[in-house]
Amino acid sequence: MTWRTLQKEARERHLNLLGGFHPTPADRVPVSCKTLVLLGPDEPAFWPAFTQSAEYKDNRPDAMDRWSTRVINAWAQMRGATTLFPFGGAPFLPFFSWATRTGRIHASPINFLVHDTAGLFVSFRGALALPELVDLPPSPQSPCNTCTDQPCRAACPVSALTPNGYDVPECKAYLDTPDGAGCMQTGCAVRRSCPVSERFGRLTAQSAYHMRHFNGD
Numbered sequence: 001m002t003w004r005t006l007q008k009e010a011r012e013r014h015l016n017l018l019g020g021f022h023p024t025p026a027d028r029v030p031v032s033c034k035t036l037v038l039l040g041p042d043e044p045a046f047w048p049a050f051t052q053s054a055e056y057k058d059n060r061p062d063a064m065d066r067w068s069t070r071v072i073n074a075w076a077q078m079r080g081a082t083t084l085f086p087f088g089g090a091p092f093l094p095f096f097s098w099a100t101r102t103g104r105i106h107a108s109p110i111n112f113l114v115h116d117t118a119g120l121f122v123s124f125r126g127a128l129a130l131p132e133l134v135d136l137p138p139s140p141q142s143p144c145n146t147c148t149d150q151p152c153r154a155a156c157p158v159s160a161l162t163p164n165g166y167d168v169p170e171c172k173a174y175l176d177t178p179d180g181a182g183c184m185q186t187g188c189a190v191r192r193s194c195p196v197s198e199r200f201g202r203l204t205a206q207s208a209y210h211m212r213h214f215n216g217d
């Protein structure tokens with residue numbers, strides 16, 4: 001199994017390989033796992049495909065999580081892999097830690113994760129725990145290392161998301177005001193401010209969907 005083949009299979013499912021690593025016992029992955037691969041949406045193809053799915057159309061809760069479970073579980077079965085998901089309630093699996101283990105996803109100046117092509121819009125739909133050792137491509141350094149302006153540091157209109165941490169109540173209080181409509185309709189201003197995110201192709205409708213999910217829809 002090569003990385004290239006996996007990437008092709010991911011794209012056929014409107015997913016993208018964000019990075020991978022060879023786990024040690026400290027990583028808390030299934031014992032049979034020799035390679036853990038983190039999966040995100042393949043932008044901008046993901047949103048049109050997802051909105052055509054049965055999960056999106058049935059109006060039941062957690063449509064994207066149910067879509068991810070169905071699609072990734074079916075793929076894993078074909079590959080003899082185990083699946084791991086970032087959602088499903090506490091205790092959550094350590095996706096933040098796994099992301100940084102790839103060497104390709106890093107903590108940004110405001111502590112959200114940042115990726116070489118997704119920027120601050122990096123997000124996970126699941127992970128494949130593969131029983132074989134897959135050769136991994138080289139990991140690019142954090143895009144923040146060469147980002148001189150670092151607009152993410154000052155992009156939040158109410159300074160809820162800064163290098164000192166994330167004030168979730170402050171963020172949500174702002175989202176409930178008329179001024180918060182920009183973040184609600186086009187996505188978090190901090191994530192949008194990242195120069196890498198700008199080039200990523202995340203559709204506005206998808207960002208609005210996540211913001212509604214996050215802020216009590």
Ligand code: B12
Nearest residue numbers: 086092093094095096097107112113120123124188210214
């Ligand atoms: C709980 C949670 C939240 C909570 C609390 C977040 C908070 N207080 O910071 C709430 C509901 C508020 C939240 C909100 C959002 N979240 Co959230 N959230 C999670 C969730 C489900 C669990 C986190 C957790 O407890 N993990 C378990 C712990 C034990 O494991 P761990 O994550 O590896 O823990 C380590 C890290 O947290 C690390 N750590 C923490 N801070 C730092 C800082 C540095 C510098 C380093 C190196 C490490 C580090 O230390 C921990 C111990 O090792 C994760 C998914 C997941 N399974 O991880 C998503 C996740 C972190 N969220 C994510 C997203 C996308 C969002 C939203 C942007 C959703 C949206 N709108 O689209 C919003 C933020 C709103 C906004 N501004 O847009 C993404 C990450 C995005 C990113 N670029 O970083 C994740 C990975 C989900 C996903 N499916 O991709 N979230």
